[in-house]
Amino acid sequence: MLSSESLIQAVYMAAALLFILGLKRLSGVRSARGGNRIAAFAMLLAVGATLVLLWGDIGLGIVIAGIVAGSAIGAVLAKRVPMTAMPELVALFNGLGGGASMFVAWAEVTRFTGSRPDGAVARTMGEGYLLESDLMGGSEFTVAAVLSLLIGAVTLSGSLIAYGKLAGSVRGNRFGPIGVRALNVAILLGCLALMWYGGYVATGGAAIQLATLAVVVVALILGVGLVVPIGGADMPVVISLLNSYSGLAACSTGFVLQNNLLIVAGSLVGASGLVLTRIMCKAMNRSLANVLFAGIDASVEEGDKEYKGVKATSAGELAMVLDAAQSVIFVPGYGLAVAQAQHKVQELATMLEARGCEVRYAIHPVAGRMPGHMNVLLAEANVPYEQLFELDQINGEFKNTDVVIVVGANDVCNPSAYEEKSAIAGMPVLDVWDARTAVVIKRSLSAGYAGIKNRLFEMDNTLMFFSDAKAALEETIAELKDL
Amino acid sequence: MTTALHAPALLPLALADGGGAGFLIVGLWVLLLAIFVGVELITKVPPTLHTPLMSGANAISGITLVGALYCAGSDYSLIVKILGFVAITMATVNVVGGFMVTDRMLGMFGPAKKPAKKQEKS
Numbered sequence: 032m033l034s035s036e037s038l039i040q041a042v043y044m045a046a047a048l049l050f051i052l053g054l055k056r057l058s059g060v061r062s063a064r065g066g067n068r069i070a071a072f073a074m075l076l077a078v079g080a081t082l083v084l085l086w087g088d089i090g091l092g093i094v095i096a097g098i099v100a101g102s103a104i105g106a107v108l109a110k111r112v113p114m115t116a117m118p119e120l121v122a123l124f125n126g127l128g129g130g131a132s133m134f135v136a137w138a139e140v141t142r143f144t145g146s147r148p149d150g151a152v153a154r155t156m157g158e159g160y161l162l163e164s165d166l167m168g169g170s171e172f173t174v175a176a177v178l179s180l181l182i183g184a185v186t187l188s189g190s191l192i193a194y195g196k197l198a199g200s201v202r203g204n205r206f207g208p209i210g211v212r213a214l215n216v217a218i219l220l221g222c223l224a225l226m227w228y229g230g231y232v233a234t235g236g237a238a239i240q241l242a243t244l245a246v247v248v249v250a251l252i253l254g255v256g257l258v259v260p261i262g263g264a265d266m267p268v269v270i271s272l273l274n275s276y277s278g279l280a281a282c283s284t285g286f287v288l289q290n291n292l293l294i295v296a297g298s299l300v301g302a303s304g305l306v307l308t309r310i311m312c313k314a315m316n317r318s319l320a321n322v323l324f325a326g327i328d329a330s331v332e333e334g335d336k337e338y339k340g341v342k343a344t345s346a347g348e349l350a351m352v353l354d355a356a357q358s359v360i361f362v363p364g365y366g367l368a369v370a371q372a373q374h375k376v377q378e379l380a381t382m383l384e385a386r387g388c389e390v391r392y393a394i395h396p397v398a399g400r401m402p403g404h405m406n407v408l409l410a411e412a413n414v415p416y417e418q419l420f421e422l423d424q425i426n427g428e429f430k431n432t433d434v435v436i437v438v439g440a441n442d443v444c445n446p447s448a449y450e451e452k453s454a455i456a457g458m459p460v461l462d463v464w465d466a467r468t469a470v471v472i473k474r475s476l477s478a479g480y481a482g483i484k485n486r487l488f489e490m491d492n493t494l495m496f497f498s499d500a501k502a503a504l505e506e507t508i509a510e511l512k513d514l
Numbered sequence: 515m516t517t518a519l520h521a522p523a524l525l526p527l528a529l530a531d532g533g534g535a536g537f538l539i540v541g542l543w544v545l546l547l548a549i550f551v552g553v554e555l556i557t558k559v560p561p562t563l564h565t566p567l568m569s570g571a572n573a574i575s576g577i578t579l580v581g582a583l584y585c586a587g588s589d590y591s592l593i594v595k596i597l598g599f600v601a602i603t604m605a606t607v608n609v610v611g612g613f614m615v616t617d618r619m620l621g622m623f624g625p626a627k628k629p630a631k632k633q634e635k636s
Contacts, residue, residue, distance in 0.1 A: 090588040
């Protein structure tokens, strides 16, 4: 047994190394696909080796049924889901990962505190663990187990709410009283109390298992309460954070099972989520606490909320403007994803390039509903990534640009960010007004997520094209063909 | 897993809760170093790849599938088996779906396909 134990450790080490190499390769556009495959291979290796190790002892029926069902569901979702629905899908997978960690911890607690073939009786969670293993102290196991339950459950229900919000099936910012900040705090305290009770006070299998169930239920409610109040446009932050949680859940489950591979892989994911969370917060010039608990306060805005001197335009006029343009920059936003207009943008861009016009894309870090959302949509439409520019790279270029076309974006190009008295003061924005002409394709003058006025719309060099993004681009393409 | 049932001999020492801190310390070291490596690696990923990064990382967090397999012992009680089954299914969806959708996304990030340089005089 010793040799097979050393062997599995060697395989786990190899898998951990491959996960790191895979993530490293994800940092280059050319090597990324290979990197993902390396990580997938590492997973296969780890799961395969574990199956071989446990072959004689596991209930094959359960394992095969679970793996077959899970693979089928996962494969169908991965193949079928349109690219515009990617944020929802990532949120869903994320929740399932966190949920799995929760169930593992739950199963371990139940197993250790249940009736035993040798008749030994566990009075507490920690004692139950010590009847089975001596790698850690009992109270250390207890802490890891209740943390796994808490983080896993919050990840599961929080991600499902994020999924619902992104798919448009969950609206509003609370369910009855769920989602009120004071209640969230109370629920968290209640959950911690239950964790303490289940871990250290409850004696006997039945009491411990009931307390465990209570921890799970209350933590699930907490996850709902934490995500429900958060607005759609703050989703990039929330998804990144939940991504991090799913890693931390796997990590604490690693302590429950004393498995270093889970700790390594979980920490890598936890770190990745945290880095992305930080990038998203910086792109909005807000702290994480502000995103999670406060929301944007539009009431600090001063002045007239009505728009004056807005110039509306049409496809015909836009086509003429574009006909004369030597350089065009597209600024995509969430509206592009909603209208599924990425292919039309690419079609128009190709036409412009054929006419000798330089085409580029300016991507704000929080455009869309998850980090990198716009890049994926444009990649789907075969836009070469060399044409995509980050905020810092392109902001100086607008003043040398003939036409900027803002497609379904709003607050990421709001000049109010430069004013001290603004709700979005200090947020890095795309200076699209520096271009000779800025065309904004938008369905109406309604406010963006920040709920504030965008002075860009009433500037002299701004033309508003009131339409669905896809329809507007289609009409413009038709007009341009006729010129 | 099943070989660990030798524990009663160790009980007096272990119940005092001082004997078995071994894994915790090693585990915390591993955690610390892995987080450091993770931050270093992820900081270098360009924004273009943030979505595939997230879904790929997400698939890696399905590593908990390995843990779930340890919960599927044939001699465990029905409740444990059910919990284990749910864990295995959820984790497998996460792993298989996550890696496949990331691959699909990254397949679209082709290099420039030499477009539109045809001399088309307007």
